[in-house]
Amino acid sequence: MSAAIETCELSARLGEEPILHRIALNLPRERWTSIVGPNGAGKSTLLRCLAGLLPHTGAVSVLGRPLADWPQRQRARQLSWLGQNEASADDLTVWDVAMLGRLPHQAWLSPPSADDRAAVERALRATQAWDWRARSLGQLSGGERQRVLLARALAVEAQVLLMDEPLANLDPPHQADWLELVQALVREGKTVVSVLHEVGMALHADELVVMAQGRVTHQGPCADAATHRALEAVFDHRIEVHALQGQWVALPRINPLKSSHHAD
Numbered sequence: 001m002s003a004a005i006e007t008c009e010l011s012a013r014l015g016e017e018p019i020l021h022r023i024a025l026n027l028p029r030e031r032w033t034s035i036v037g038p039n040g041a042g043k044s045t046l047l048r049c050l051a052g053l054l055p056h057t058g059a060v061s062v063l064g065r066p067l068a069d070w071p072q073r074q075r076a077r078q079l080s081w082l083g084q085n086e087a088s089a090d091d092l093t094v095w096d097v098a099m100l101g102r103l104p105h106q107a108w109l110s111p112p113s114a115d116d117r118a119a120v121e122r123a124l125r126a127t128q129a130w131d132w133r134a135r136s137l138g139q140l141s142g143g144e145r146q147r148v149l150l151a152r153a154l155a156v157e158a159q160v161l162l163m164d165e166p167l168a169n170l171d172p173p174h175q176a177d178w179l180e181l182v183q184a185l186v187r188e189g190k191t192v193v194s195v196l197h198e199v200g201m202a203l204h205a206d207e208l209v210v211m212a213q214g215r216v217t218h219q220g221p222c223a224d225a226a227t228h229r230a231l232e233a234v235f236d237h238r239i240e241v242h243a244l245q246g247q248w249v250a251l252p253r254i255n256p257l258k259s260s261h262h263a264d
């Protein structure tokens with residue numbers, strides 16, 4: 001299957017600091033890929049490079065075309081972005097925030113079309129944010145706000161969605177909703193690439209990219225034993241991957257000596 005995103009010798013710096021080191025990736029189309037790894041591994045930096053938000057060296061191509069060759073608006077229609085702790089205008093209404101996702105579809109200063117309004121409604125309903133559409137973003141809780149930002153990313157109706165920590169602040173039912181949403185997007189033929197700290201959630205993806213110290217240490221299907229071993233290794237064997245009721249789960253590995261006082 002052809003790649004949604006390919007990188008070759010991708011390197012990036014933040015300030016003077018080299019952060020990503022010659023990353024080669026091939027992320028399949030119509031699949032969900034999760035990027036995991038310890039704090040500071042460079043996951044967000046990689047995702048920002050894939051989105052064209054950070055200067056880098058080496059090559060990145062999206063849907064078979066080098067990132068730099070895409071006209072900006074066209075790229076913004078094909079590549080949707082949900083960032084981590086994004087600053088957004090608190091006084092905008094939820095409806096207006098979601099409508100920002102339609103900007104790449106709109107002519108300069110023209111009002112939203114019926115298609116734009118329909119896409120925004122679908123997106124707000126999909127994240128159960130529709131009832132808040134007249135409220136301002138600043139009046140929402142962290143998790144509610146995250147669902148509105150997710151709706152904005154969905155409203156783009158892009159072919160490829162890049163999401164950095166999309167589960168931040170979401171309670172368990174809404175995390176499960178997010179999983180179903182991503183699976184539905186993939187069934188529709190979209191490609192999703194997410195950075196996730198919740199390893200158990202990441203294991204629901206089709207593919208896993210494991211990162212440490214600015215490098216990819218493993219890429220493979222989530223169901224593969226080799227992927228599980230790479231995951232356990234990158235987290236210093238402080239987690240163990242097990243099968244449970246048809247799902248993969250990551251359990252913390254607790255040192256019995258250190259925790260023995262709990263049993264006293």
Ligand SMILES: Nc1ncnc2c1ncn2[C@@H]1O[C@H](COP(=O)(O)OP(=O)(O)OP(=O)(O)O)[C@@H](O)[C@H]1O
Nearest residue numbers: 014015016017019038039040041042043044045046
């Ligand atoms: N402005 C900066 N200048 C230099 N180094 C930076 C800068 N911003 C971030 N870094 C460093 O870059 C590295 C990669 O950061 P990045 O946010 O990509 O990691 P991450 O894997 O997403 O981490 P986390 O899991 O903690 O979110 C970290 O070691 C971080 O300290």
